[in-house]
Structure formats: structure tokens, C-alpha cells
Amino acid sequence: MTAAETPALLAGRYYLERVLGSGGMGVVYRARDLLHEQFGEPNSAVALKVLGEPLSQVPDAPALLYSEFALTRGLLHPHVVRVFSFEVDTRNQTAFFTMELMHGLTLDQLLKERSGGLPWQALQPIAVQLLDALAYVHRQGVLHGDVKPVNIMMGEGGVRLFDFGLGHCQAQAEAGLPCLSRDRLNAWTPAYAAPELLVGSALTASADLYAVACVLFELAHGKRLGERHAAERLPRPRQLPRHCWAALRSALAVDPGQRTLCVAELGEAMARSGRRWFR
Structure with a gap:
């Protein structure tokens, strides 16, 4: 699935607003966490990463993306990006993980x-x-x-x-x-x-x-x-x-x-x- 084919809503929860950046490995979107919004969270925006071409088409694509998430999730430092969760939208067969939305x-x-x-x-x-x-x-x-x-x-x-x-x-x-x-x-x-x-x-x-x-x-x-x-x-x-x-x-x-x-x-x-x- 290419970036253009990525659905606007993932896992019934994350609404993709726009692309923040892309490279050979992945595409990062700005997304709204609709579940948090339902509970009144005023800052529901997150960054959401999916694999880009050509890796998104390989059979072990979700596992490859999970390896990046697993590598990063234990890093807790004020100058290193914080990751939140890894999920798979089974309906669209799209793996992704969420992380802090950085500004600057x-x-x-x-x-x-x-x-x-x-x-x-x-x-x-x-x-x-x-x-x-x-x-x-x-x-x-x-x-x-x-x-x-x-x-x-x-x-x-x-x-x-x-x-x-x-x-x-x-x-x-x-x-x-x-x-x-x-x-x-x-x-x-x-x-x-x-x-x-x-x-x-x-x-x-x-x-x-x-x-x-x-x-x-x-x-x-x-x-x-x-x-x-x-x-x-x-x-x-x-x-x-x-x-x-x-x-x-x-x-x-x-x-x-x-x-x-x-x-x-x-x-x-x-x-x-x-x-x-x-x-």
C-alpha cells in the first residue's frame, strides 16, 4: 500500500491529516487521536509512521516496522523522540506506530x-x-x-x-x-x-x-x-x-x-x- 493509498482513518481511531515527511523507509503523518478527543483531550495530535515503498509490499513489512518501534520504545531522553504504541489496522492490512508530534x-x-x-x-x-x-x-x-x-x-x-x-x-x-x-x-x-x-x-x-x-x-x-x-x-x-x-x-x-x-x-x-x- 503506497502513501497515496493509505486510508484516512486507521484502526478506527487515528485520522490522518497530512504528510509530515517521507523517505526510503517510511512516511510520517500528522494524525488526530479521535479516541482521546472523545474523552476531552485538547492535544490529541500525534505523528504516525507507516512503511513507504518498496518495503510496504514485502511479506514481513509489519515486522520490519515493529523492529524500529521496539528499538525506540525503551529510549527515554529529553532529546530523543518518544514513541507511544504499535498497531495494525487489520481491515486495511496496514501496520503503523505513533509517536510524539514534534514542532520546529x-x-x-x-x-x-x-x-x-x-x-x-x-x-x-x-x-x-x-x-x-x-x-x-x-x-x-x-x-x-x-x-x-x-x-x-x-x-x-x-x-x-x-x-x-x-x-x-x-x-x-x-x-x-x-x-x-x-x-x-x-x-x-x-x-x-x-x-x-x-x-x-x-x-x-x-x-x-x-x-x-x-x-x-x-x-x-x-x-x-x-x-x-x-x-x-x-x-x-x-x-x-x-x-x-x-x-x-x-x-x-x-x-x-x-x-x-x-x-x-x-x-x-x-x-x-x-x-x-x-x-
Whole structure:
């Protein structure tokens, strides 16, 4: 079932209002929870995700979507999207899950408005919150797999990291839950994918580190990092303090063996400069 064929009402409860975003993995809608509205809930809006083409047509499509839900449901962090429930509309044979409706701009939208990069005063809280969220995810044994500006929201509550459709959790795999085979689609976004992923290596925390470092470089510089680069010869973005640059440059190393720090340590480097006036 394609996005155009998705019924306007799912499970007799969720009324789909409009598409919020779509990608190779899924389509996310803004929806009203009519059951909550019946009980007088004034804020009934949720985000609702279904699989997009071509995955929606495969026999194990509901299981694949459930794997993303299961991976995300245990993550409780102020800067990580919260998921609510997984359901299947049996009449329309459509699996979906609901999550918090986020408000704000994705970082790719923000970058379009700030083509010269962000000043350090604006960049630092984004960097620290994002790295804190990703470090938390890693401590839970989860790898995100698709850190890029379009999967990061900026709103009144700060950063929200979302879309774990390409993520991995070893404990989930060991428990026998279904996992996405990346052979089914061209999964990686080259501008943010660690070089080793592009030649078939497994997803690792180091690959997530490289991706988030690419995002931070773009926020500081205003332009994407070139796909072929030598980290040791990259110019320091002028908005970035010198002591932060050494850590970020290490995270951007093409050779994963030269990424000599973890996400949490990169976060510590980004937090050290100036007053932390945010939570």
C-alpha cells in the first residue's frame, strides 16, 4: 500500500491529516487521536509512521516496522523522540506506530536559512544536546544508523533526534526480533555515511560518531563535507573554537581506527567552551 493509498482513518481511531515527511523507509503523518478527543483531550495530535515503498509490499513489512518501534520504545531522553504504541489496522492490512508530534525546524531547514553556518552561541547548545542524546542512545546498546540534518529537529524544547529506521540493537537481534537487511535498499546517505559503511562494513558506534561529526561540521561551516576528504587537512570552521576542532577533526577521520574518541567525549569537548546557559 503506497502513501497515496493509505486510508484516512486507521484502526478506527487515528485520522490522518497530512504528510509530515517521507523517505526510503517510511512516511510520517500528522494524525488526530479521535479516541482521546472523545474523552476531552485538547492535544490529541500525534505523528504516525507507516512503511513507504518498496518495503510496504514485502511479506514481513509489519515486522520490519515493529523492529524500529521496539528499538525506540525503551529510549527515554529529553532529546530523543518518544514513541507511544504499535498497531495494525487489520481491515486495511496496514501496520503503523505513533509517536510524539514534534514542532520546529529540522536542521536541514535551518541550514537553508543559515547558509554561512551558525555562530558558536547558537551552535554550541545544538551540538551538546545532540551529542548527549546520541551518547545516551549508545549507552542503551542502540545504534542510530542514519544521523543527518533531516533526522534532527530543533524546537522550543531543544534538539530531538528521530528516525531510527536504519538503527540496530544487538540485544534485539539476539532476542530474535526482525532486523532490516540493508541489502533491500540503498540505505546510506553518502554525505553523512562513514566511508566503511559504503563498502559494506557493519554499523558501529564509530560510524554514528562520524555521521554526527559531519552534521556539526556542516552547522559550523555552512556547507557539507566533501565525500573525499582528509581530516588532517580540513580547514577549521571560523565559528568553531580551536579546542573543539581537534576533537571534531578526530571524529571526521576517514579511517575508523583514527577516530580516537567516542560520542560522549566529543560532547565533553563541545561543552567546555563558555557558559552552559541551557539544560
